[in-house]
Amino acid sequence: MCNPRRIRVRATRELALAWEEEVRRTVVRRGEVVGEARITESLRGTVGAPTLAALPRAFAGSPGWRETDEGYRHPVGGGYVLYRPDTAELEIVATASAVVESVGEASRAVSGEVRDTFEAQGEGVWYDDEPGLTQARARRQAQADAELRLRQAGERRIREEVERAGERLAAELDAAAGSAADAAYARATAEREARLRSDAATRLAAVGVAARNLFHEVLAVAYRDALLAFARSRGAEGIRCSERDGVLEIEFELDV
Amino acid sequence: MRVRVRFRFRADTGEVEVYEVDTVGQGVPAPDHDARHDRVVGLLARVVEENAEIEEDLSAAPRRDRGTGDARRSPAPLPEPAGQESPERGRE
Numbered sequence: 179m180c181n182p183r184r185i186r187v188r189a190t191r192e193l194a195l196a197w198e199e200e201v202r203r204t205v206v207r208r209g210e211v212v213g214e215a216r217i218t219e220s221l222r223g224t225v226g227a228p229t230l231a232a233l234p235r236a237f238a239g240s241p242g243w244r245e246t247d248e249g250y251r252h253p254v255g256g257g258y259v260l261y262r263p264d265t266a267e268l269e270i271v272a273t274a275s276a277v278v279e280s281v282g283e284a285s286r287a288v289s290g291e292v293r294d295t296f297e298a299q300g301e302g303v304w305y306d307d308e309p310g311l312t313q314a315r316a317r318r319q320a321q322a323d324a325e326l327r328l329r330q331a332g333e334r335r336i337r338e339e340v341e342r343a344g345e346r347l348a349a350e351l352d353a354a355a356g357s358a359a360d361a362a363y364a365r366a367t368a369e370r371e372a373r374l375r376s377d378a379a380t381r382l383a384a385v386g387v388a389a390r391n392l393f394h395e396v397l398a399v400a401y402r403d404a405l406l407a408f409a410r411s412r413g414a415e416g417i418r419c420s421e422r423d424g425v426l427e428i429e430f431e432l433d434v
Numbered sequence: 435m436r437v438r439v440r441f442r443f444r445a446d447t448g449e450v451e452v453y454e455v456d457t458v459g460q461g462v463p464a465p466d467h468d469a470r471h472d473r474v475v476g477l478l479a480r481v482v483e484e485n486a487e488i489e490e491d492l493s494a495a496p497r498r499d500r501g502t503g504d505a506r507r508s509p510a511p512l513p514e515p516a517g518q519e520s521p522e523r524g525r526e
Contacts, residue, residue, distance in 0.1 A: 223484050223485065225484065228480075391445070394447075397443075401482060408478070409439070425444050426441075428440070428441040429441070430439055431436055434470045434471070
C-alpha cells in the first residue's frame with residue numbers, strides 16, 4: 179500500500195437551531211443541631227457566704243475548669259457543668275447533637291434559537307492501490323466528516339447558550355432554592371431538636387453524677403480556704419489540714 | 435474557754451461527714467459559756483452553710499460538745515446526693 183492521499187472538504191451552512199432546556203439549581207443547608215436538658219441549682223442560701231466567696235479562686239486553680247463569659251465551665255461526657263459566680267448557680271447540662279442536612283431546588287424552563295453561519299472542514303483518505311478506498315469514497319467520507327463537525331459546532335453553541343441562560347438565572351434560582359432549603363432545614367431542625375432534647379433528658383442523671391463529682395472537688399478547695407481563713411483570722415492554734423483520697427479534714431482550736 | 439473544731443468533707447459524695455465543735459480543757463464553766471459557744475458555732479456554721487441547722491449532742495461525755503454523722507441532714511446545694519452536716523454542739 180502506498181502513501182495515503184487526502185481530500186479535504188470545507189462546508190459552510192446557515193443554521194437555525196431551536197433549543198429548549200431546563201436550568202436547575204440546588205442549595206444544600208447543613209448544620210449541627212443540639213438538644214439540651216439542664217438542671218440549675220442556686221447555691222445562694224445554702225452554701226455559706228465565705229465558701230461562695232472562695233469558689234472563684236478554687237475554680238481558677240482547678241484543672242479542667244475554663245473561665246468563660248458565663249462562668250467556670252468543665253466538659254462532662256455528654257454535656258458540661260457551669261458555675262455562674264454572679265448568681266452563684268450551678269448548671270448541669272446534658273447535650274445531644276446531630277448533623278442535619280436539607281436540600282432545596284429551583285428550576286426554570288428556558289428556550290432559544292441559535293441562528294448563525296457555521297463552517298467546518300472534513301477529511302477523507304484514499305489510496306491509489308487500494309480498490310476499496312477510492313477517491314470517490316474519500317470525498318463522501320470528507321463530506322460526512324464536515325457535516326458531523328457542523329452538527330457538533332451547533333451543539334456546542336447550544337450548550338454555550340444554555341450555560342449563559344443558567345448564569346443569567348443563577349441568582350434568582352439560587353435565592354428560590356435557598357428559601358426552599360431554609361424552610362426544609364427549619365422543619366428538619368425542629369423535629370430533630372425535639373428528639374435530641376428527649377435524648378439529652380434521659381442522659382441528664384448520668385451527666386449530673388459526673389458533674390457533681392467535679393464540682394465537689396472544687397467545693398472541697400473552697401471549704402478548705404474559707405475555713406482556714408476563718409481559723410487564722412481568729413488566731414486559731416493547732417491547725418491541721420489534710421486532703422487524701424478525696425477526703426478533706428481540718429482541725430483547729432480556738433479561744434472564744 | 436477553748437473549743438476544738440473538726441471538719442471532714444468527702445468530695446466523692448459531696449457530704450460533710452463531720453463538723454463538730456468540742457469544748458476542750460477542764461475547769462468550771464464560765465457563766466456565759468453557752469452564749470460564747472453558741473456564737474462561735476453560729477459563725478463556724480455559716481462559713482460552710484448559709485442557713486445551718488445546729489443541733490446539740492446531749493449524749494456526749496461531760497464537757498464534750500460534739501456532732502456526729504447520725505444527725506446528718508441534706509441542705510445540699512445540689513439536686514442530688516450531696517448531704518451536708520452542720521456544726522453541732524452539746525452541752526453538759
